[in-house]
Amino acid sequence: MTHDPPQAADRGPPALRLVAVRKVHRSGDSTVTALDDLDFVVRRGEWTAIMGPSGSGKSSLLNVLGCLDTPDSGLYELDGIDVGTLDDDARADVRNQKLGFVFQGFNLLPGASALDNVVLPMLYDRAGRFPDAEARAREALRRVGLGHRLDHAPNALSGGQQQRVAIARALVTEPLLLLADEPTGNLDSQATDDILALFAELHAQGVTIVMVTHEPDVAARCSRTVVLRDGRIVSDTAARPAVTEPG
Amino acid sequence: MTPRRLVAVALQSLRRHVLRGLLTVLGVVIGVGSVVVMVGIGEGAQAEIAARIASLGTHLVVVTPGATTRGGASGGAGTGVSLSLDDVDALRREAQTGPLVSPVIQTWSLAVVGNANWRTSIQGVGVDWFAIREWQARTGRVFDDPDVRSSRKVCMLGATVAENLFGDEDPVGRILRLRGVPLEIVGVLARKGQGPDGDDQDDLALVPYTTVRSRMAGRQFLRQILLRAPHADAVPELKRETAAILRDSHRLGKGAPDDFTVKDQAALAAASEGTTRVMTTLLLAVASISLLVGGIGIMNIMLVSVTERTREIGIRRALGARARDVLAQFLVEAVVLSGIGGLLGAALGVLAARIVGHSAGWSVVVRAPTVLIAVGFAAAVGVLFGWLPARRAARLHPIDALRGP
Numbered sequence: 001m002t003h004d005p006p007q008a009a010d011r012g013p014p015a016l017r018l019v020a021v022r023k024v025h026r027s028g029d030s031t032v033t034a035l036d037d038l039d040f041v042v043r044r045g046e047w048t049a050i051m052g053p054s055g056s057g058k059s060s061l062l063n064v065l066g067c068l069d070t071p072d073s074g075l076y077e078l079d080g081i082d083v084g085t086l087d088d089d090a091r092a093d094v095r096n097q098k099l100g101f102v103f104q105g106f107n108l109l110p111g112a113s114a115l116d117n118v119v120l121p122m123l124y125d126r127a128g129r130f131p132d133a134e135a136r137a138r139e140a141l142r143r144v145g146l147g148h149r150l151d152h153a154p155n156a157l158s159g160g161q162q163q164r165v166a167i168a169r170a171l172v173t174e175p176l177l178l179l180a181d182e183p184t185g186n187l188d189s190q191a192t193d194d195i196l197a198l199f200a201e202l203h204a205q206g207v208t209i210v211m212v213t214h215e216p217d218v219a220a221r222c223s224r225t226v227v228l229r230d231g232r233i234v235s236d237t238a239a240r241p242a243v244t245e246p247g
Numbered sequence: 248m249t250p251r252r253l254v255a256v257a258l259q260s261l262r263r264h265v266l267r268g269l270l271t272v273l274g275v276v277i278g279v280g281s282v283v284v285m286v287g288i289g290e291g292a293q294a295e296i297a298a299r300i301a302s303l304g305t306h307l308v309v310v311t312p313g314a315t316t317r318g319g320a321s322g323g324a325g326t327g328v329s330l331s332l333d334d335v336d337a338l339r340r341e342a343q344t345g346p347l348v349s350p351v352i353q354t355w356s357l358a359v360v361g362n363a364n365w366r367t368s369i370q371g372v373g374v375d376w377f378a379i380r381e382w383q384a385r386t387g388r389v390f391d392d393p394d395v396r397s398s399r400k401v402c403m404l405g406a407t408v409a410e411n412l413f414g415d416e417d418p419v420g421r422i423l424r425l426r427g428v429p430l431e432i433v434g435v436l437a438r439k440g441q442g443p444d445g446d447d448q449d450d451l452a453l454v455p456y457t458t459v460r461s462r463m464a465g466r467q468f469l470r471q472i473l474l475r476a477p478h479a480d481a482v483p484e485l486k487r488e489t490a491a492i493l494r495d496s497h498r499l500g501k502g503a504p505d506d507f508t509v510k511d512q513a514a515l516a517a518a519s520e521g522t523t524r525v526m527t528t529l530l531l532a533v534a535s536i537s538l539l540v541g542g543i544g545i546m547n548i549m550l551v552s553v554t555e556r557t558r559e560i561g562i563r564r565a566l567g568a569r570a571r572d573v574l575a576q577f578l579v580e581a582v583v584l585s586g587i588g589g590l591l592g593a594a595l596g597v598l599a600a601r602i603v604g605h606s607a608g609w610s611v612v613v614r615a616p617t618v619l620i621a622v623g624f625a626a627a628v629g630v631l632f633g634w635l636p637a638r639r640a641a642r643l644h645p646i647d648a649l650r651g652p
Contacts, residue, residue: 068565068645089569096567107562107649111263123248124567169566 012043014077015177015208016065021074023060023231034060035071036231042177042210047203049219050212052228058212059181061228065210066099066179067091079176096124100170104182106162108154108169114141115150118169125173140172141165144198160191167198171207178202180211184218196221248572250579257580260556261587271548272588274541275628278534279589279621283596284603285530286617291610293523299442300512307379308346308485310334310472310493313506329497329506330469332460335373337496338472344485346474349373352459353470358408358452359424365411368451369425371459379475387419387434390455394433398457402430405449406438423452426463430454482511538624541588542632549581549636554652560640561648574641581633582626589625593618 023035034057042048052058063069064076067083070091076084083094100121101107108117118137122130130136141147144164154162163183170178180199184192200221203209211222219225227235248256261268312329335350342348352371357364376382377389385406394401402423409418418432439448454463476485486509493507553560560573568576597613604611 063646066565068649089571092564092567092569092572095565101565103649107558107565109559109562111260120563121566123252124563124569124572 012045014041015044015046015079016040016042017075017077018064019075019077021064021071021076023057023064023069023071025060033231035064037074038231038233040226040233042208044176044208045203045206047199047209047221047223048211049222049225050210050228051214051216051219051225054214056228057231058228060231062179062181062210062212065177066101067094092124093126096121096173097127098176100173100175100178102163102166102170102178102180102183104185106154106159106166106186108162108165110154113151113153114146114157114165114168117154117165118172121169121173130173136172137168140168143171144168158191159187160194163187163191163195164198167195167202171202176208178207178209180209182212182214184213184215192218248575253575253579254583256576257583260552260580261584267548268584268587271544272541272584272591274537274544275585275588275625276541276592276595278537278541279592279625280596280599281537282531282534282621282624283593283613283618284600284611285534286527286621287596287600287611287613288603288609289523289527289530290612290614290617291604292526293520294612295610296523299440306476306479306482307512308474308476308482308489309510310474310489311508311510312469313504313508330472332456332469334469334493334496335472337492338474338489341492342474342485342488344481344488345477346481346485346489347375347379349376349379349473350456350469351376351471351473352456352468354459354463356425356463358404358412360412360418360421363412365408367405367408369454369459369463370451371454371456373456375475376453376473379473382439383437384434385437386417387432389434390453395455395457398455398461400428400430400458400462401433401455403434403436403453404432405436405451405453407447407449408452409435425452425454428462430458486511538628541585541625542628545581545585545588545629546632546635549577549584549633550639552580553577553636553640556640557643557648558651560643561645561650564643564645564648570641573643574637577637577640578630578633581637582629585629585633586622586626589622592625593622596621 018038018040020037020039021035022033022037025032025034032055036057038057038061040061050058050061060069064071067078067086071084074084075082078094079098081094083091086094095101108114109120112120115134115137118140119133122133122136138147138150141150141164144167146161146164146168149157149161154165157165163186167183183199184195187195196218199209199211203223209222211218213219223238225235225237226233310330330350332350335348338346338348349372354369354371355366356369357366358369372390374390374392374395377384383389384403387403389403390401393399402425404412404418404423412418412423413421418435421432422429423432424430436449436453442448474485474489476482490505490507490509493509494505497506499506563573563576564570597618600611600613603609
């Protein structure tokens, strides 16, 4: 297991930059400030854990980072692009070209094979980057150790294997940023170890990862830990952090 | 995504609910199937009527007497006695379009040969009659000028009469008695089959009209005058001048109504076509309703499908699908669904048309355009009724969609 020294991460160019990002959720009469003028930078090659109690703004942050939601105000730059100004279609293209998602619940299409699931994001590529989509998908599945399970439907795979398929799907387009939302939340400890080892491997290969988690054990594997509370960053620690979850 | 991809994806997701899909498209299947069967039957009937009208001879103009009026009660068309051989002469003399003209004197009689007899329609006709009706002799000969001019005691038999009186024997040269008058059979007419009204056109005996006039007793007014225009374009002009000549011949004053009727085949054809068109319109209305019901079924199941697959929509959006990709996906799915229903319905319709035609003895004509249009309509129903669910899917916010239904 390797951890980059914090200086190495600091030296990388920024993958994304948030300046004074604000997001307020309204439901009925009540309003909740999910992100409160948040400033946040992720550099290329970093493996960042985002922690915080529920309601601290983790999910809102991830939705904004994933271009699934737009901030009410503030700047969000991804790879130098001001994505806050993009329309729905352009945000879809950014998700397709620059982002990879790994969800807690795997979110694989149940009717499609592992291979078809991994091919899926390439079907929405408009730039013609993947003429060999199926070959790429096979390679991605091999990379996560599932080269022998290509034709299995998701429900024929274990949780750990399903998450590997999801990771392969997220990686196959070689995204700038891998966004993971509690990727080990639904897994037993053995599968958790395997998946974290896989993330560590990807990190070693230089993949930029932002991972939401509430487990300190998981955060401990990351190169940087950011703790949110009430929509603000209350702690930002590099490498092997001694932070325990506040609250 | 390429169109092929879209269809492949649609088929993939439809494969997960085969039974549900089939039940959903049942309305479309029935709608398209009934269109194919009904239009098939309608076109078959139309073709049959057209063939029967054609069997009467083309370029034909028919003059019938007007209605008799006795004590203010109209006797109906054809009951009058207004036509005479003078009219025939006038038409021969004066018609500029150069038509063939033949009177038709009709009476009924028992035809007797030895101890066999057969009651049939006796028609007194001129030499032109054969050319007008485009009707040749099967054996023997047709009438010639001397037959008519000299009121010769000759006759021709329709195929039905010949068979009933002579069986397989050749009647040519035999003697037949009509109303006690012995007539030499000079020929037998070719078989013509059913007329437009379904009557047997071959159940008749022909006699020169002069012979009927001078040698046979009984009511002998003219039932018809038949004319044949030299070509189809001359038919309207022939009708016009026929009416003019007859009005003149009957000395009808200005404003007096015609005491005769002039008709052509176009009018007959138009009448039967009108009937068929009404039928077809009604059938199409019924079929449209079942397609409508089928479309609502598709819309319903697509709405269910969108709800069930909310998470799938979220996943696709997260992976980079634009809203219109989602729209296209669900729209194509609805069209594929209704298209499959259309094809099934067409196949079923063709099969049913065969069975109906075979068992009922109707001629059923199923043409490729009918099938294509029916399937096209089914697909259009898919677009129409797939639109609302697809739009709903496309408008889902990715985050809400990822949370699931």
